[in-house]
Amino acid sequence: MKMDKWIFALVGLAGLAGGLLVCGGSAASSEVCLKIAVVDLGRVVAESAVCQAKAVKFKKTIEADISKLDGKMKEVKALEAEIAMLDPDSTAAAEKRRLIAEKRATASAESSLLKMETQEKYAAAMVEVYRNIMSAVDKCREREGVDIVLRRTTFGFGSAPATKVIRQLAASATLSCKKSMDITDKVIALIDKAAEQTKEKK
Secondary structure, eight states, X not given: OOHHHHHHHHHHHHHHHTOSEEEEOOTTSOOEXXXXXXXXXXXXXXXXXXXXXXXXXXXXXXXXXXXXXXXXXXXXXXXXXXXXXXXXXXXXXXXXXXXXXXXXXXXXXXXXXXXXXXXXXXXXXXXHHHHHHHHXXXXXXXXXXXXXXXXXXXXXXXXXXXXXXXXXXXXXXXXXXXGGGBOHHHHHHHHHHHHHHXXXXX
C-alpha cells in the first residue's frame, strides 16, 4: 500500500475506533495530525438543564391534550352507565347508543389526530434541542482545538430492551475511547451557560 493511501486508511480507522490523535506522513509530504473527540448526545439530552426543561414543557403540552381526550371518553362511560338503567328496547336507550357511537367515533378521530400532532410537536422540539447541542459542540470543538467530533453512545446493557441496545450500537460512531477524549460534560456546561446568559439579557 502506498504511503499516501496508508495515511487515509489510518485516519479512517481512527475515526471508527475513536483514536485521540492521528498522525502519518511520508518524506515527500507534511505530517497529517488530527485531534478527535467524542460526545454522548444521549447524555447531553438527559443531563442538560436546558434540554430537560424543554422535555418537561413538551410533556405538559401532551398531558393537556390527553386530558381533553380523556374527558370525551368519560362522557361515553357516563352514557353507558345511563343505558344500563334503561329498557334496552326503549327509544331513550336507542338514542343513548347512537350518542355513544357518535362520541366514540369522534374520540377515535381526535386520538389519531392527536397522535400525528404529538409526533410533529416532538420532532419540532427535538430539532430545537439538537440545534442548541450542535452549536455547543461546534464552540467546544473550537475551544479544545479538536478537528473531528464523533458521536458516542452510553449502552444500556442489562437495563434497556435488546432492540434499543442494538439501535444504540448501530447508531454509535465510537464503540470505545479514552475518557480524556469525551467532551460531553463540557458541551453540557456550555449549553446551560449559554441559556443562563440569554435569561440575564432578557
